Structures are given as structure tokens and as C-alpha cells.
Amino acid sequence: EGLKKYLPIIAKMGYNCLFLYTEDTYEVDGEPYFGYMRGRYTKSEMKEIDAFAASLGINLIPCVQTLAHFDAAVRWGTLPVDYGNILLTDDERTYEFIDRMFATLSECFASRTIHVGMDEAWLLGRGKHLDIHGYEPVNTIIKRHLARVCEIAKKYDYEVMIWSDMFFRSWNNGKYYIPKCEMPKEVVEAFPPEVIPVFWDYWTTRQQGYADMFDNHKQLSKNTWFAGGAWSWIGMIPSNRYTLKSMLPALDACREKKIKNVFFTMWGDDGAECSKRSLLPSLYYLAEYARGNRDEENIKRGFMRFSGIDFDSFMQIDSPNDILGLDKY
Numbered sequence: 003e004g005l006k007k008y009l010p011i012i013a014k015m016g017y018n019c020l021f022l023y024t025e026d027t028y029e030v031d032g033e034p035y036f037g038y039m040r041g042r043y044t045k046s047e048m049k050e051i052d053a054f055a056a057s058l059g060i061n062l063i064p065c066v067q068t069l070a071h072f073d074a075a076v077r078w079g080t081l082p083v084d085y086g087n088i089l090l091t092d093d094e095r096t097y098e099f100i101d102r103m104f105a106t107l108s109e110c111f112a113s114r115t116i117h118v119g120m121d122e123a124w125l126l127g128r129g130k131h132l133d134i135h136g137y138e139p140v141n142t143i144i145k146r147h148l149a150r151v152c153e154i155a156k157k158y159d160y161e162v163m164i165w166s167d168m169f170f171r172s173w174n175n176g177k178y179y180i181p182k183c184e185m186p187k188e189v190v191e192a193f194p195p196e197v198i199p200v201f202w203d204y205w206t207t208r209q210q211g212y213a214d215m216f217d218n219h220k221q222l223s224k225n226t227w228f229a230g231g232a233w234s235w236i237g238m239i240p241s242n243r244y245t246l247k248s249m250l251p252a253l254d255a256c257r258e259k260k261i262k263n264v265f266f267t268m269w270g271d272d273g274a275e276c277s278k279r280s281l282l283p284s285l286y287y288l289a290e291y292a293r294g295n296r297d298e299e300n301i302k303r304g305f306m307r308f309s310g311i312d313f314d315s316f317m318q319i320d321s322p323n324d325i326l327g328l329d330k331y
Contacts, residue, residue: 005051008278013058014308015289020055021065021117021265026075028066030106033099035078048110056112063163064107067119068100068151069126069144085129091147092135101154108158117200118151120144121165124176140172145192152194163227166199166219179203182214185221193222202267204231207248212255220259227263228256232281232288235271239322245284253292264292282309283316 009020028043030036043051055062073087081099082090089096107116127135127143148164155162167178169189174180193199201219206212212228219226230249233241249266256264266288268278286308290301302313309316 004278006054009055009058009060011279011282012285013060015286016293017285017289018059019061019063019265021063021267022051023065023267025067025071025073028106030099030103032102033080035080036075038078040074045106045110048107052111052113061113061115062111063113063115063117064111065117065119066103066107068103069120069147070123071119071121083129084127084131085125088123088126088129090130091126091143091150092131097150097154100151101157104154104158104160108160114159114161115163116155116160117163117165118155119165120148120151121167121202123168126168140168141188141192144168144172148194148197152197161198162196163198163200165229166201166222166226169193169199169222170218179206179211179215180218182217185218190221195223197223198225198227199223200227200229202229202231203248203252204233204267205248207251209251209255209258212252213259216255216259216261226261227265228252228261230264230266230288232266232268232284234276234278234281235269236276236323237272237326238275239320239326240276240280240284241320241323242281242284242317243320245281246287249284249288250291253288280319283313 012020024043026037026042027040028037028048029045036042052062068089069091070088072081072089075081076083076087082093082095084090089099104116123144126140127138131138131143152162169192170178170180173186173189199219199222201215203212203215216226216228230252231245232249233245253264255261266285268281270276283305286305287301290304295301295304305311305313305316
């Protein structure tokens with residue numbers, strides 16, 4: 003019901019795509035414990051949402067996980083685990099599970115693009131995988147795993163997107179961000195040419211920082227996407243101000259480096275108390291800015307016509323962050 007109210011709003015702003023992020027909160031055929039007691043979307047609900055989005059001209063893309071971020075799902079003991087929330091790669095049970103996942107999603111969503119996650123697998127290969135296979139570099143493991151995931155995706159005619167951070171952390175002392183450089187040959191070769199890397203950054207406030215990382219990503223693929231952040235994850239209160247402070251230079255860098263595809267994440271970390279509607283001022287501003295409207299007063303007048311609410315008045319929703327000492331956000 004929330005999506006049915008939200009989708010028309012972002013469509014009116016001009017957004018044409020929505021990533022529906024789920025970890026285990028959707029039904030998968032043959033996996034009764036996947037999303038159990040987690041309010042998962044049923045297959046019929048996913049089909050209904052997809053059809054509704056399509057009626058508004060919005061491409062609804064499933065955004066799932068196929069490696070890590072399975073904190074809730076692994077507790078039932080039904081999935082093979084490497085370490086913590088990371089699936090055990092090179093185990094056929096893992097790929098049987100991913101196949102069932104793709105089969106279900108393929109039935110429910112018309113989009114032939116799927117985001118398979120694979121981010122923040124901090125200790126990949128350091129648990130059960132190490133016991134079975136011995137030590138292997140992260141690049142070697144993730145290259146083999148991604149190849150298997152792509153093989154399954156091809157079976158369902160899917161184009162694959164992944165978060166790109168693991169292709170930087172493995173050789174950059176666990177860090178994602180790095181100034182413009184020549185990427186190691188073995189890292190570049192580990193990245194399949196048909197896969198779309200998604201560079202995510204929610205914090206940087208310098209255009210050059212984004213531009214450097216776009217140059218680095220272009221060594222992996224000419225089809226890089228950018229995922230920015232509409233700040234909804236620091237408690238009950240949004241930060242429209244920091245969203246604009248960080249995302250306007252990001253959009254400038256996207257224009258400079260000819261990055262054509264951009265979306266903004268609205269994560270629900272630490273309880274998901276923050277209303278997605280509380281970010282409407284910054285989402286509207288970013289949509290206008292991306293279309294080339296750089297006149298702030300014009301944008302504010304447009305927001306008034308769009309929402310019936312004064313832009314500056316709406317932005318006061320951020321104010322509790324000042325009281326709480328979160329004014330930097």
C-alpha cells in the first residue's frame with residue numbers, strides 16, 4: 003500500500019525507475035523459511051506492484067542479495083554459510099537456492115534487469131570456505147561466484163548489476179574509495195564485461211572525489227551506474243540538507259563523466275523509522291537539477307506547485323538533527 007501511494011509521487015517528479023530492495027523479505031518458491039515472519043512480499047503482491055509501476059511508466063527492478071547481507075535468513079539453518087551472513091560459495095546448495103530465487107523473481111517482475119547485490123562481504127572465504135578449500139584471494143572467490151550467478155541469470159534472460167565495492171576492498175586495505183588510479187590487472191580481469199557495476203557513495207561532498215571513482219570504475223565497465231543517497235537512515239528524522247550537500251556535486255560529476263544512469267538509495271538502517279515522504283524536497287530538487295535546472299528559486303517555486311508546501315518550510319523537518327548534535331548531516 004505504501005508503494006502504491008509513493009510511486010505516483012516519484013513518477014510525477016520524473017523518475018522512471020525504482021529498485022525494490024529486499025534481502026529476505028520476499029517469497030521464494032521452495033524456500034518456506036526465507037523471509038519467514040519478516041513481512042515478506044508474496045508473489046501475487048510483487049506482480050501487483052510491478053504492474054502498477056508499469057502503468058505509471060516506472061521500471062521496477064528487483065534488488066536482492068546473492069552473497070552477503072543474509073543476517074535474518076541464515077538464522078534458520080537452511081542455507082549454507084561461509085561466515086556470519088555470507089553464503090558458502092562453491093557449494094551447489096547455494097546455487098540451487100539462487101536459481102529458485104531468480105525463477106520466482108522472473109515470474110513476478112517484467113524487468114529483465116536484476117541487481118544481485120554482493121556488497122560488504124567483509125570476511126568472504128574466511129570461514130567454512132577456508133576449512134574446505136584453504137586460503138584463496140577474495141578476487142578469485144568472487145570472480146568464480148559471480149560467474150555462477152551470471153550463468154543462472156542468463157538462464158532467465160537477466161542483465162546483472164552488482165554493487166562494486168568488493169572489487170576495490172580486496173586490494174585497497176578493505177577501503178572502497180581511492181583517488182584516480184590504474185586498477186590492478188587481476189581485478190579488471192575478474193570483472194565480467196556483461197555485468198553492470200554500481201558505484202555507491204552517500205557521503206562525499208567534493209565533485210573530484212566522485213569523478214576519480216568514476217574514472218576507476220570505467221576501467222571495469224563503460225556502463226557504470228551511480229547510486230547516491232537520500233539520507234533516511236540516521237533515525238526518525240531525514241537529512242534533506244546533507245542529501246543535497248553530497249548529491250549535487252555527485253550529479254555534477256555524473257554530467258562531467260557522462261554517467262547516464264543515477265538512482266538514490268533510501269536505506270532503512272537501524273529501525274527504518276524515517277518516512278520516505280520526508281525526503282520529498284531533496285528528491286524533487288535532485289530531479290530538477292539532473293534535468294539542468296540550476297535556479298534554486300525556480301526549483302522552490304516548482305516544489306510549491308508540485309506539493310502545495312513551501313520548500314523552506316518543509317526543509318525544517320531536518321531541524322531535530324541540530325538539537326541532537328547531528329547538524330553535520
